[in-house]
Amino acid sequence: xxxxxxxxxxxxxxxxxxxxxxxxxxxxxxxxxxxxxxxxxxxxxxxxxxxxxxxxxxxxxxxxxxxxxxxxxxxxxxxxxxxxxxxxxxxxxxxxxxxxxxxxxxxxxxxxxxxxxxxxxxxxxxxxxxxxxxxxxxxxxxxxxxxxxxxxxxxx
Amino acid sequence: xxxxxxxxxxxxxxxxxxxxxxxxxxxxxxxxxxxxxxxxxxxxxxxxxxxxxxxxxxxxxxxxxxxxxxxxxxxxxxxxxxxxxxxxxxxxxxxxxxxxxxxxxxxxxxxxxxxxxxxxxxxxxxxxxxxxxxxxxxxxxxxxxxxxxxxxxxxx
Numbered sequence: 187x188x189x190x191x192x193x194x195x196x197x198x199x200x201x202x203x204x205x206x207x208x209x210x211x212x213x214x215x216x217x218x219x220x221x222x223x224x225x226x227x228x229x230x231x232x233x234x235x236x237x238x239x240x241x242x243x244x245x246x247x248x249x250x251x252x253x254x255x256x257x258x259x260x261x262x263x264x265x266x267x268x269x270x271x272x273x274x275x276x277x278x279x280x281x282x283x284x285x286x287x288x289x290x291x292x293x294x295x296x297x298x299x300x301x302x303x304x305x306x307x308x309x310x311x312x313x314x315x316x317x318x319x320x321x322x323x324x325x326x327x328x329x330x331x332x333x334x335x336x337x338x339x340x341x342x
Numbered sequence: 343x344x345x346x347x348x349x350x351x352x353x354x355x356x357x358x359x360x361x362x363x364x365x366x367x368x369x370x371x372x373x374x375x376x377x378x379x380x381x382x383x384x385x386x387x388x389x390x391x392x393x394x395x396x397x398x399x400x401x402x403x404x405x406x407x408x409x410x411x412x413x414x415x416x417x418x419x420x421x422x423x424x425x426x427x428x429x430x431x432x433x434x435x436x437x438x439x440x441x442x443x444x445x446x447x448x449x450x451x452x453x454x455x456x457x458x459x460x461x462x463x464x465x466x467x468x469x470x471x472x473x474x475x476x477x478x479x480x481x482x483x484x485x486x487x488x489x490x491x492x493x494x495x496x497x498x
Contacts, residue, residue, distance in 0.1 A: 208488070209365050211410045214417045249491055254367045261370045263419050332364070335405055336492050 200224035201286035202318075203233040203271065203298075205240050206255050207248035208329040216318055217264045220290040223316040231284055232259050232268045239271055249333070277305050281313070288314045356380035357442035358474075359389040359427065359451075361396050362411050363404035364485040372474055373420045376446040379472040387440055388415050388424045395427055405489070433461050437469070444470045 202220040206213050221230040234256045237247045248255065252270055260268035272279055281289075289306075291299040299317065306313045358376040362369050377386040390412040393403045404411065408426055416424035428435055437445075445462075447455040455473065462469050 209414070210406065211414050211417075214414065249488060250366065258365070258367050258370065261367075261418055261420065263417055332405060333492050336489050 198224035198228045198287040199285065200228050200230050200288045200290060201233065201280070201284050202230060202290045202292075203235065203295075204292060205235045205248055205329075206232075206259050207240075207250055208332050209255075209258050210329065210332060212328060213259075214262060214264065216292055217259075217262065219318045220316070221264055223290055223314070223318070224288045228288075229266045230264060231286070232265050233271045233280065234259055234268055235271050236273060238273055239275065249329075277302055281305075281311070286313060288316055290316045290318050292318050354380035354384045354443040355441065356384050356386050356444045356446060357389065357436070357440050358386060358446045358448075359391065359454075360448060361391045361404055361485075362388075362415050363396075363406055364488050365411075365414050366485065366488060368484060369415075370418060370420065372448060373415075373418065375474045376472070377420055379446055379470070379474070380444045384444075385422045386420060387442070388421050389427045389436065389440075390415055390424055391427050392429060394429055395431060405485075433458055437461075437467070442469060444472055446472045446474050448474050 200221055200223055202217060204213070204216070217230065217232065221228050224230070234252065235248075237252045241247045250258075256268050256270050259265055289302055291302065299315070303315050305311075306315060356377055356379055358373060360369070360372070373386065373388065377384050380386070390408065391404075393408045397403045406414075412424050412426050415421055445458055447458065455471070459471050461467075462471060
């Protein structure tokens with residue numbers, strides 16, 4: 187924010203999160219839509235879930251390690267910064283650290299959605315919570331589908 | 343090149359190519375290294391192999407479709423433009439269209455390497471052919487390895 191000129195609107199910070207295992211175009215479209223929720227010239231910060239968090243939630247680790255998933259997400263044009271999540275999920279710590287203007291939640295993040303909305307309301311914070319739709323015009327827009335196809339065809 | 347100022351050095355155009363199935367960090371590092379071969383402020387254009395070309399060469403199509411592979415590669419910060427290859431590979435047509443200053447070849451593109459070097463020498467073209475090393479410090483740096491891991495663990 188140091189390079190801001192007077193009279194210029196502050197860049198809004200948008201916070202998105204996810205696992206981003208086997209990165210595909212659906213992820214990129216999700217992130218592009220998330221950034222748009224912050225208006226013109228928004229800054230997009232992405233929290234990438236840790237291996238341990240995914241294992242706890244889904245019973246198995248992602249195929250790609252957390253450090254590689256983080257670095258790959260940060261190598262996308264649409265992403266300004268990608269950081270690994272906390273070992274123990276804490277919406278409070280995340281908000282205090284990143285201070286977002288907008289928090290986006292994906293179509294498959296129902297539980298997190300309510301947790302965030304409740305927290306923001308309870309604390310009276312000026313944070314918009316934006317739901318991002320699913321982009322599924324093509325059949326290969328989810329990591330699970332990609333894995334299924336690989337297993338079915340045994341294409342090693 | 344229209345926005346060039348007098349006295350400013352021309353941006354070098356670097357041409358890289360590949361299939362980029364199941365995009366991973368190894369691909370990004372390959373592309374970053376390729377861009378560096380064009381010096382400061384180079385422009386990186388990437389040719390993404392068509393499904394039919396891969397099928398002819400390897401006997402099977404990539405897991406991800408050509409249009410999605412192209413779009414995902416172009417969504418990377420390091421890439422200025424990604425285009426699909428010709429149905430029938432033609433180094434002559436590629437050079438005439440893109441007019442690269444540098445053509446990079448990967449560690450697994452031995453055959454193409456010689457074809458390009460011979461063509462450039464025969465035609466007396468001012469094009470540098472740069473070999474890009476393999477980045478394999480991590481075990482998940484190739485699409486084949488990712489596929490093997492998915493099949494072994496049946497992680498759908």
